[in-house]
Amino acid sequence: MKKAESPSVGPLVSEPPGMAEARKADHIELAFQSQIHSGELDSRFLYEPLFSAHPEHGSLPAISFLQKTLRTPIWVSSMTGGAEWAQVINTRLAKACHQFGMGMGLGSCRSLLTSDEHLADFAVRPLIGPDLPLYANLGIAQLESLIDGGDVHLIESMLTRLDADGLIIHVNPLQEWFQPEGDQFRQPPLRTIRRILDQATYPLIVKEVGQGMGYHSLKALLQLPLAAVDLAAAGGTNFARLENLRRTDHLQEHWAPMVHVGHHAEEMVEWIRHIQQEKKGELACQQIIISGGIRHFLDGYYLTERCPMPAIYGQASVLLKVAQQGEEALQNYLEAQIRGLEMAHAYLRIRKEAGI
Numbered sequence: 592m593k594k595a596e597s598p599s600v601g602p603l604v605s606e607p608p609g610m611a612e613a614r615k616a617d618h619i620e621l622a623f624q625s626q627i628h629s630g631e632l633d634s635r636f637l638y639e640p641l642f643s644a645h646p647e648h649g650s651l652p653a654i655s656f657l658q659k660t661l662r663t664p665i666w667v668s669s670m671t672g673g674a675e676w677a678q679v680i681n682t683r684l685a686k687a688c689h690q691f692g693m694g695m696g697l698g699s700c701r702s703l704l705t706s707d708e709h710l711a712d713f714a715v716r717p718l719i720g721p722d723l724p725l726y727a728n729l730g731i732a733q734l735e736s737l738i739d740g741g742d743v744h745l746i747e748s749m750l751t752r753l754d755a756d757g758l759i760i761h762v763n764p765l766q767e768w769f770q771p772e773g774d775q776f777r778q779p780p781l782r783t784i785r786r787i788l789d790q791a792t793y794p795l796i797v798k799e800v801g802q803g804m805g806y807h808s809l810k811a812l813l814q815l816p817l818a819a820v821d822l823a824a825a826g827g828t829n830f831a832r833l834e835n836l837r838r839t840d841h842l843q844e845h846w847a848p849m850v851h852v853g854h855h856a857e858e859m860v861e862w863i864r865h866i867q868q869e870k871k872g873e874l875a876c877q878q879i880i881i882s883g884g885i886r887h888f889l890d891g892y893y894l895t896e897r898c899p900m901p902a903i904y905g906q907a908s909v910l911l912k913v914a915q916q917g918e919e920a921l922q923n924y925l926e927a928q929i930r931g932l933e934m935a936h937a938y939l940r941i942r943k944e945a946g947i
């Protein structure tokens with residue numbers, strides 16, 4: 592019988608001498624360390640090894656989000672930097688966004704409303720480039736003051752100076768409450784958001800700061816014409832706890848139970864499915880940034896796949912940590928996440944979607 596022509600599978604024929612022996616020795620040595628117990632399995636996924644070749648690098652589908660095109664479904668979540676770090680960190684993050692095709696939310700830009708002293712710390716548009724989303728950030732307490740003072744025009748001027756695409760509003764009543772020098776809201780945040788929507792000529796995103804929000808708040812937001820809702824869920828950085836740790840008075844102990852309230856991203860994504868069904872898809876807001884406690888690409892892949900609306904995932908503290916280590920560390924981290932996402936797309940299905 593004629594022998595079938597072998598395809599050009601390099602490794603079988605071109606392995607350097609000794610490599611196979613070394614590998615086998617490794618296998619024997621490491622086999623005992625590699626035991627995985629059934630409780631350690633990630634039960635969110637069905638692992639389906641049969642239906643894909645190994646993914647090509649660069650094979651992630653491009654996503655249309657916030658009226659721009661992302662090559663990577665990761666969002667740099669808003670972070671204010673300390674005085675000396677802000678510019679360095681923002682520069683590294685913006686360059687990474689440019690390299691990998693991601694979007695970025697700036698940390699609170701409050702200081703830019705009335706002064707250009709810190710503009711250089713935030714002015715990353717030249718680095719990120721014109722084709723990716725860049726959003727400025729203000730707290731709901733500042734918005735309330737701007738509206739009451741008739742100063743809403745300052746926001747537009749700030750967005751122009753930053754060349755930002757729009758504004759993220761953070762709604763953080765717990766953080767403000769715990770913060771010794773925190774602001775007090777005089778109005779319900781929903782009213783302030785509605786008032787700003789009436790006046791804004793730019794896209795708006797609303798987020799929490801790491802506590803998430805309950806079903807009714809999420810439902811109210813999804814019915815507004817927002818460009819996106821960012822979950823900023825509980826499970827990662829917890830600003831209530833963080834601000835409580837800064838306290839030195841007796842309230843630190845008395846208020847501590849309050850740091851445990853909040854909602855995980857997974858719970859919130861399930862609510863979005865529910866709200867969408869309840870409202871028969873007629874929601875004015877149709878894009879979600881899933882963030883808060885997203886540890887790695889598998890969390891991001893699971894939640895974006897589970898979300899019934901166009902969604903990307905955001906990370907703050909994890910990206911801050913690697914960005915502090917340097918540009919190369921950030922690049923390596925993001926490369927690894929992207930390769931991981933490619934593998935997830937090729938071989939993992941969401942168990943709940945399959946109903947199994």
Ligand SMILES: Cc1cc2nc3c(=O)[nH]c(=O)nc-3n(C[C@H](O)[C@H](O)[C@H](O)COP(=O)(O)O)c2cc1C
Nearest residue numbers: 669670671698699761800801823827828884907908
């Ligand atoms: C150092 C730091 C500074 C932050 N500053 C802001 C801010 O200025 N505005 C804002 O909306 N969120 C801010 N956040 C909250 C993040 O955007 C995010 O919602 C939260 O950290 C949860 O995400 P994580 O679990 O991935 O850290 C900050 C987070 C960190 C870690």
